[in-house]
Amino acid sequence: MQGTSADDRQPMSEHFDVCVIGGGLAGLSAAAGLAPVRRVVLIERESHWAYHSTGRSAALFAESYGNAAVRALTRASRDFYLAADGSLAADGSRPFTQPRGALFVATAAQQERLYALHAALSEASPSVVLLDPEAALGLCPALRVDTLSRALLDPEARDIDVAAVVDHYVRQFRSHGGRQCRDTEVHGLEHARGEWRIRAGNGEIRAGVVVNAAGAWADEVARAAGVAAAGLEPRRRTAVRVSAGPWKVAAWPCVIDASEQWYFRADAGALLLSPADETPSPPCDAQPDDYDVALAIERIEAATRLTVERPLSVWAGLRTFAADRTPVVGFEPDVPGFYWLAGQGGYGIQTAPALAQLAVAQITENQPPSNLAAAGVDAGALSPARLR
Numbered sequence: 001m002q003g004t005s006a007d008d009r010q011p012m013s014e015h016f017d018v019c020v021i022g023g024g025l026a027g028l029s030a031a032a033g034l035a036p037v038r039r040v041v042l043i044e045r046e047s048h049w050a051y052h053s054t055g056r057s058a059a060l061f062a063e064s065y066g067n068a069a070v071r072a073l074t075r076a077s078r079d080f081y082l083a084a085d086g087s088l089a090a091d092g093s094r095p096f097t098q099p100r101g102a103l104f105v106a107t108a109a110q111q112e113r114l115y116a117l118h119a120a121l122s123e124a125s126p127s128v129v130l131l132d133p134e135a136a137l138g139l140c141p142a143l144r145v146d147t148l149s150r151a152l153l154d155p156e157a158r159d160i161d162v163a164a165v166v167d168h169y170v171r172q173f174r175s176h177g178g179r180q181c182r183d184t185e186v187h188g189l190e191h192a193r194g195e196w197r198i199r200a201g202n203g204e205i206r207a208g209v210v211v212n213a214a215g216a217w218a219d220e221v222a223r224a225a226g227v228a229a230a231g232l233e234p235r236r237r238t239a240v241r242v243s244a245g246p247w248k249v250a251a252w253p254c255v256i257d258a259s260e261q262w263y264f265r266a267d268a269g270a271l272l273l274s275p276a277d278e279t280p281s282p283p284c285d286a287q288p289d290d291y292d293v294a295l296a297i298e299r300i301e302a303a304t305r306l307t308v309e310r311p312l313s314v315w316a317g318l319r320t321f322a323a324d325r326t327p328v329v330g331f332e333p334d335v336p337g338f339y340w341l342a343g344q345g346g347y348g349i350q351t352a353p354a355l356a357q358l359a360v361a362q363i364t365e366n367q368p369p370s371n372l373a374a375a376g377v378d379a380g381a382l383s384p385a386r387l388r
Contacts, residue, residue, distance in 0.1 A: 016041045016179070018363060019198055019207035021186055021221055023049045025162075025349055026341050027213030028169040029356035035176035037364055041207070042173065043200055044182045045217075050166045060254055060265070061350045062102045062157035063125050064117070069326045069381050070347045075124065076354035076375035081160065096165050100265070101253030102157035103131075103139055105303070108149040110258040117258070118152055124376070128154050140252045142304045157254060160349055189225035196225075196337055209337040209363055216283035216318040218328075218342035227335050230328050230387050232343050234318040235278040238292040241313045244271050247306070262299040270312060273300050278319070286316040319346040322387065329355055330362060330383040339363060340384045358382070 016039045020031040023044030031042040061081050063074045081097050106114040114130075121128045129152070136151035137143055173180070184201040189210060191197075198205040214221045216234035223229055244266070254265035257276070264273045275296040279289070297308045320343055322328050328343040341359055344351060354372060358379060361368040368379065380386070 022213035032172040072376035073351035080353035097158035106258035
């Protein structure tokens, strides 16, 4: 669904109920959820959906990953991602996820951090278990026995097929008459006479509600609309794909340092490494830095028996955080019809289904689905009002 279609024509002067700005998974999922009940236009500055952060993610579904608010949103997204028969997948049979597992590993100095993580997770995720070094080595024999002190296994973590998820939401959006505008940049926004006027491409769109799902550019969109910035900070994350050498890695879990200083995982017979860097960056088409590539290799060689030769490929993406590392989701106080759907950090893919459900409920003034409350999602903790 990435090619140009008739729906990609430049917007003229038209009126919509909702204008979603940003075609990453956050914007796509919200637009797809709104399209059956509202007239929606989705604007993306790039020629492809999910070009920036979504398309460059390690794409792991792990209820053990992120702060308490993120973990609640992930739990609330579980039913979507774990549809047993794969019927939600784009081709009607291909499931969105595959088993992987996540193994958090700790040195002696990191043990207390690991125990604290286990305590935070064990009630909501009873399958999470502490492992001794021998058991951890059984799952990933490349770990160094001389530095490994303890490990924590989340056996329910899964790989996400991002392309299938994006395609699903695009199909859903289009099937309900959603209007898509790619290769379209927003030049300005103004609220007047009870509606938003959005200058985009060569035309103007009018809408009752603007959804700011612009990722690293979300604060820029807010400023253009005369809305105070939320203090969102884009940070660069580097990924390095290398040969697995003699190691058979297909069954390995994703291995994550207890302090989140590095991680690696199998990737189609090779290995994907990251130094888990969070380098502040302006909004941009992020590119990898040689220092961060070298740092990924250095950290992972120090913690494992892996020997990394020349990378097969390298890339980078931006993860955008609020100061409290919690997504910013909800209507801007005292600004009519301006809705934030931003600040997902590195957790946007695994939380997108739940965030879309919340956004649809709030924009349509309906009660949020019961699964959100059951998972512990607190809309107040996500609201931009907390930052004001």
